[in-house]
Amino acid sequence: MSVFSNLWRLARTGTTFQRTGALDQAMEAMQAPRSLRIAGKVLLWPVQWLGLKGDPTLPPVVRAITALGPSYIKFGQILSTRPDVTGQELSMQLRILQDDLPPFSMAEARAEIAYDLGQPVEEVFSEFSEPIAAASIAQVHRARMRDTGEEVAVKVRRPGIAKAFRKDIDAFYFVASVIEFFAPKARRLKPRDVVAHFDQTVQGEIDFRLECAAAAEFGANTAQDEGFRVPAVMWGASGSRVMTTEWISGTNFGDIDELRARGIDMTEMAERVNQMFLSHALRDGLFHGDMHHGNLKVDEAGNLVALDFGIMGRIDAYTRRVYAEILFGFLSKDYKRVAEVHFEAGYVPADKDVDQFAQALRSIAEPIFGQDASKISMARLLAHLFNVTEQFGMETRTELLLLQRTMVVAEGVGRSLDPNMNMWRYAKPIVEKYIRDNLGPKAIARDLAETVKVLARFGPLLPRMAEDALIRANATPPPAKDNRIPGWMWFLSGMGCAGGVLVVIWATLSALG
């Protein structure tokens, strides 16, 4: 991508932001210095006619982004999950960004399918409908598999979208570098990292093989979850541009009247959405990161079904454990313990004062707990928590921001079904179960077993490693202090003992059932 083309995109973006009145707000959010704000205005005002006008009924930033097209809309949607970058107000505005776009033609859809699957549409599907939904990256058709007669949803990627996104992402990197150069204060927001995060997320959404894999993994993790389902992936009719899944008949979550008419228990469904989300995040470390109404359905058997696996959140086992303890501490109002967990995990630098930190935690939690139960929001508690931890020197972690933002959406969906939903009551059993399963004696035994398994994998290599170490130790006469037993021997003996203890604990626990 040439510098000229990037400059043109930069000019187009700048003038559109100026013309729609979004420039001020964006500069404010990025805390751009006054000189840059004035320079931007002076340079862009006379040429603002070069920019796009957008829809004047929308708030300024949303108006500018919508006018600039699909990649900007996606970028805005992803930025709405980063209040650390945009500030709360702008992040709220960006949340309303919708990407309803006109569908592309049937001929183009057929050509994409034929190219990706290597066979014409008629050979794969016996029926193939007009598009039923169209967004920035893809559109969805209803179809029937020729070989099995099964009804399916076929998501087809917009032709040329990968290239268009690539061009825009290159321009975003360019803009990020310009911002970093001219607004040193904005460096704190790491603009290039923000674009890299966007780049990575979009790659996950654009290559449908990755989305198929995410759907399959999510489906396997949740196979035993009663009342929850993920549509099966038809791998034979899927590729990087086409994703075919089992068709889900039922009611969209947005259609509250129909859900009521079907006699769905709204309180229970609100509970199910939130409990499933929390349990997937804590138990599996893989959660649906885009749980809005349009991506949830209630199938004919009354199961909650999730659709669209382009944005999934992942949290590693250690972080999950730490956050379960943090939530548990909040649930029991043990702020000192919540503070200690942060220090133990190294999230807050050791030179900070644990009591002061506990006091700050109490100051954010008590006003929330003091509210009427139906207004308690775990998402708000987490948002305040991240603010406080940031003040105490904790690094921002994007996977936790996605968790928090998804919690906001899941709580919103829950409250649209049951306005009196008590989030805390729903969360309690999930967190307690996690703590029981993962922090008790059984969990310690499981961890030790894992450690022994890792050592066992090196089993056949261990004698050789020991021999090599001994030869090396003998090659140069060791200084006096090296006559001690080497560290690795202590380590192996320690692990051996631990393994022995483990076997005894294991046997005892198994005997106890």
Ligand SMILES: Nc1ncnc2c1ncn2[C@@H]1O[C@H](COP(=O)(O)OP(=O)(O)OP(=O)(O)O)[C@@H](O)[C@H]1O
């Ligand atoms: N397996 C399915 N069964 C029935 N309907 C489906 C299925 N998959 C998708 N749909 C319908 O198509 C719509 C769009 O699907 P999906 O969300 O996967 O596409 P998208 O292009 O990623 O859209 P967006 O990201 O804007 O939600 C869904 O809201 C749903 O109505």
